[in-house]
Amino acid sequence: MEYEVVIGLEVHAELSTKTKIYCGCTTEFGGDPNTHCCPICTGMPGALPVLNEKVVEYAVKAGLAVGAQINRNSKQDRKNYFYPDTPRAYQISQFDLPLCINGGFDITLKDGTTKRIGITRIHIEDDAGKLVHDTYTGGTLVDLNRAGVPLIEIVSEPDMRSAEEAVAYVEKLKGILEYIGVSDCKMQEGSLRADVNLSLRPVGQKEFGTRTESKNLNSFRAIEHMINFEIQRQKEILESGGKVIQETRRWDEATGEGYAMRSKEDADDYRYFPEPDLMPIKLSDDYINNIKENLPELPERRKARYIEELKLPEYDAGIITSSKALSDFFEEASKECGNPKAVSNWIMTDIIRIARENDIDYSDLPFSAKRFASLIKLIDSGSISNTIGKKVFEDMISENKEPEEIVKEKGLLQISDESAIKEVVDRVVAANPQSIVDYKAGKDRALGFLVGQCMKELKGKGNPQIINRLIMEYLK
Amino acid sequence: MKNITKLTSHEIREGYKNKDFTVKEVVESFYKNIDEKDGDIKAFITLCKEDALKCAEIADSKISEALANGTFDELPALFGVPIAIKDNMNTYGVKTTCASKILENFISPYDATVIKNLKEQGAIMLGKVNMDEFAMGSSCENSAFFVTHNPVDLTKVPGGSSGGSAAAVAGDLAPISLGSDTGGSIRMPASLCGIVGMKPTYGLISRYGLVAYASSLDQIGPMTKDVEDNAILLNAIAGHDEMDSTSANIEKKDYTKALINDVKGLKIGVPEEFFGEGIQKEVKEAVEKAIEKLKSLGAEVGTCSLAACKVALPTYYIIADAEASSNLGRFDGIRYGYRTKNFENLKDIYKNTRSEGFGKEVKRRIILGTYVLSAGYYDAYYKKAQKVRTLIKKQFDDAFSKYDVLIAPVSPTTAWNIGEKVNNPLEMYLADLFTVPINIAGIPAISIPCGKDNNGLPIGMQIIGKHFSEETLYRVAYTFEKSREV
Incomplete structure (x- = not known):
């Protein structure tokens, strides 16, 4: 039997506010354990939360950037559960009245087709702390530096049908959040992570099949691998006449396998109820319009500009603008060397490749846009050939030197005599x-x-x- | 001159001004009284004698200086005045136990806003006083450590949950104290011990640092020997606080200006539902007599109905317990407080820490609160309770469109014997019948003594007002208090 895959995503993005969501502690990553804490974010008896207004502003920005409606009246709720990284034994989240609802955007696939992915809701909540296994004592330690860092959770409609679509959606979403500057979206640091809901149904069937939820995927590669693994797993179950169990799963990228964490039967009842320590959030039209008017250039707009003004192929323009860091790199390098077409070609091949191979973010490329532009200039001026250019590019990464220096040291200057x-x-x-x-x-x-x-x-x-x-x- | 420990805070201040005694002498007098009497009363959990005496010395030098410079009147009203604090308010460097085994050795890393304010104004904390564990109870018998006795009759309960605060003031162990009131926890013990206790409007006083029982109902308030002291103490602790989102951002008032001995033309409503079944005859008569008294002083009296208050008690126990079940989740043995020694895994730590650390009543309320919030029961209980809450608020609003204040008994009975109701939680809950509607509506009410029963036990009445009408309540209370002195 032919099956159709149905995928919906819940993406958590840490907001890049200076202070935490309910207290004045810094949100800086790292720091000695339990040094970015106070009575409020460590859940001391009697401590009360006060909402950081920047968090609302950033969430509204994100909502507007994905075309969502902003709720004029929303509230925060308690999600109760016991875990050592959750100091109050409840997370403050939003249950039935999130800040943003009903958004969405188009994704572009490799074959050039586009598809709209709906966004159900965006809500604000606080992050948990971190558990550290202590190899010295064999015990587990709690670090609450991250507890109270603001998050937005972006919940998609179950609109995706393949790993490619899911990855394209997350890439695009990440790009948008970067563009509007509400999150640094560093997946390796966990500041952007996705939960994947996935089910299969026979082609033509309207009802959804039983879904599983795989938690906390923090790279595009992991999302892709996890989805393909899960499709295969569910398919095998269904084809052998079995039933998929609704459960929460964990993906281990190192072993390339997923594991069941808990089934729905013993899932927590979170006992949501309105957070009595915080007032409802009321937003005026002026407030929302002001944020709307001040939104920066979004990827869609940049993409159009690249196609029209710089004559880049649509696919390339889409890929480059999917990441603000990559797009900023493209703009700076193009300006420096005056050859956007060449920069674009290099990005589409070598730069994307090395970022994937080394699992690094485009904001952390091992060379600056300026240095890369020098390489293009060497090729364009005929000082080196394209082929030699590729070698210099590799050396530029491994040796961390200016391309001119590499060419000179290794005598790679092109012979035009x-x-x-x-x-x-x-x-x-x-x-x-x-x-x-x-x-x-x-x-x-x-x-x-x-x-x-x-x-x-x-x-x-x-x-x-x-x-x-x-x-x-x-x-x- | 009166014994120092019998004085009110304003009398103590007069004494400082007249150089009748020093702060050190005052503080020492109270500790001497505690030494002599608290073995029987058992109001204090923790004493801060060393710190208090140090503060007293500093206060004395400042007072001498101010007297020499003629600037005494500029000193805050509670400067050098000792105070007892209910043990659910965080006090930096001092144990904050909530009368629970789970926080038995918890030393707070910060001051509650009320404590910060009192310290800044030079009040001197004598110690932390007993209560029902996590403020859950009406008799002070639910303390994990010991039972507090009513100073009026040591065989009786002092009321709860702020039983230690009431007993400390009634027993002359402290001139003033702070309590907290979630369903009557200030007014009930004030009534049973024969002192004055105010439950202010929700939001008037910051809850930052008050260990939460039921966040939407909890309110700190002053407990004192007379109405004037009550207004002075409220002045010291009321006001907007950025650390508490539910704190009201309203202009600061001087409540002592409301101490006016006049109720002419004031409209008093008598809610019928508060004088019905289950009320002790003497209590009913005393409150009715007090109303007659106010009428004779020029107030207009009429009746009103607050029918929804008949279901106030179940409404209260659903909302309060739901919030408590969540608020008390943090006592898990991970970061602070008691941790079980009996565990092999994380689940054991949670289960055994909480089973061993919490008392029976606390566990009862956590279980009830967890139940009413559970999937499938939320609408039937919590949501419905919120609807009733809205209805109760509305009925109070209606009553206040006709009347300036409402007057009712505080407790259906005078103080009962220690141990009398401990095995019957439902009967114990009924003691809060007349106080919980006020918390549900978020409005203020003051409890003042209005008589005694045949055994000489105090009877209290509560004067109830609309939101932020504390001044009116003080005016009525003050007038009544004055009328009894004559």
Whole structure:
């Protein structure tokens, strides 16, 4: 039987406010354990929360950026559960009246098609602390530095049908949040993480199948792998006549496998009720309009500009603008070297590749846009060939040096001295008379062979245009 | 001259001004009285004698200086005045136990806003006083440590949950004290011990640092020997606090200006539901007599109905317990407080810490509160209770469209024997019948003595007002108090 995959995502993004959501402690990442804390975020008896207004502003910004409606009246609720990283034994979240509802945006897929993914709601809540396993005593320690860092949870509609769509959705969402500056979205630091709800149903069936929820995925790769694993797992269950159990699962990217954490039967009853320590959140039209008017250029707008003004292919423009850091890199490097097309080509191939291989964020590339622009300039000026350029690019990463320096140190400067090249061409042609005959007989490949032989002798540094021209003179 | 420990705070201040005694002498007198009498009364859990005496010395030098400079009147009203604090308010460096085993050795890392305010104004904390565990109870018998006795008759309960605060003042162990009132916890013990206790409007006093029982109902308030002291203490602790989102941002008032001996033209409503079944005859008669007295002083009296108050008690226990079940989740043995020694895994730590650390009544309310918030029961209990809450508020609003204040008994009975109701929680709950509606509505009420029963036990009446009408309540209370002196 053919199955259709149904995927909905809950994305948690840490907001980049300076202070925590309910107290004045810093949100800075790191710090010695339990140094970014106070009676409020450690849940001391009698301490009370006071809502950080920036958190509301950032959440409203996010809502407007994904085209959501903003609730004029919303409230916060307690979600009760026991866990050592949750000092009050309840999280303050939003239950039935979130700040934002009914949004969505289009994602672009590799085949160039677009698809709209709906966003059900965005609400604010506080993050939990962190449990650290202490190898010295064998015990578990609690670090509450992160407890109380503001989060928004963005809940999508179950609109996605494949790992590709889910990844494209998260990439786009991440880009939007970066653009509006409400979150640094660093997935490796956990400031953006996704829970994936996934079910299968026979093609043509309207009702959803039983879903599982896989928690806390913090890389695109993990999302993709987890989804493909889970599809396969559920498919095998269904095909063997079994039933998928509704459960919460954990994905282990290292082993490439998912594990059941708990089934719905023993799931917590969170006993949500309105948080009595906080007043309802009331927002005026002026407040919302003011935020709307001050939203920065969003990826959609940038993408259109790249296509119209810079003539980038739509797909490339979409990929580059999906990340603000990448797009900012693109703009700065293009401005510096004056060749956006070349920068775009490099991004689409090598830069995306090295970011994926090393699992790094585009804001943490091992070279600046300016340094990268120097490389393009070396190629464009003919000082090095494109092929040598690729080598310099790799060295730039491993050696952390300016491209000019690498070219100079390794003697990679392109040979454009015509007499020196001619000497080599003469020698190669003399040694391969058959190639001349073949070419004249219509075998175009012979030209490539001759150029290759010359390049080999010139250790790859010969100017390809000059080599071509000189060989053609023999072939006329 | 009167014994120092019999004085009110304003009398103590007069004494400082007239150099009748020093702060050190005052503080020492109270500790001497505690030494002599608290073995029987058992009001204090923790004494801060060393700190208090140090503060007294500093206060004395400042008072001498002020007297020499002619600036004494600029000193805050409670400067150098000793005070007892209910043990559910956080006090930096001093144990804050909530009379619970689970916080038996908890030393607070911060001051509650009320404590900060009192310290800034030079009040001197004598110690922390007993209460029903986590403020859950009406007799002070639910303390994990010991039972507090009513100073008027040591065989009787002092009322609760602020029983220690009331007993300390009634027993001359402290001139003034702070209590907290979630369903009657200030007014009930004030009534049973024969002192004055005010439950202010919800939001008038910051709850920051008050260990939460039921967040939407809890309110700190003053407990004193007379109405004037009550207004003075309220002045010292009322006001907006940025640390408490539910604190009202209203202009600061001087409540002592409301101490006017005149109720002419004031409209008093008598809610019928508060004088019905279950009320002790002497209590009913004393309150009715007090109303007659006010009428004779020029007040207009009429009746009104607050029918929804008949279901105030179940409404209260649903809302309060729901909030308590969540508020008390943090006492889990992980970061502070009692932790069980008997565990092999995380679940054991939670289960055994809480089973061993909480008393019976606290556990009863946590279980009840957890139940009413559970999936499938929320609408039937919590949501319905919120609807009734709205209805009760509305009925009070209606009553206040006709009357300036309402007058009713505080407790249906005078103080009962220690141990009499401990095994019957429902009967114990009934003691709060007349006080809980006021917390549900969020309005203020003051309890003042209005007579004695045949055994000489105090009877209290409560004067109830609309939101932020504390001044009117003080005026009525003051006038009545004055009329009894004559």
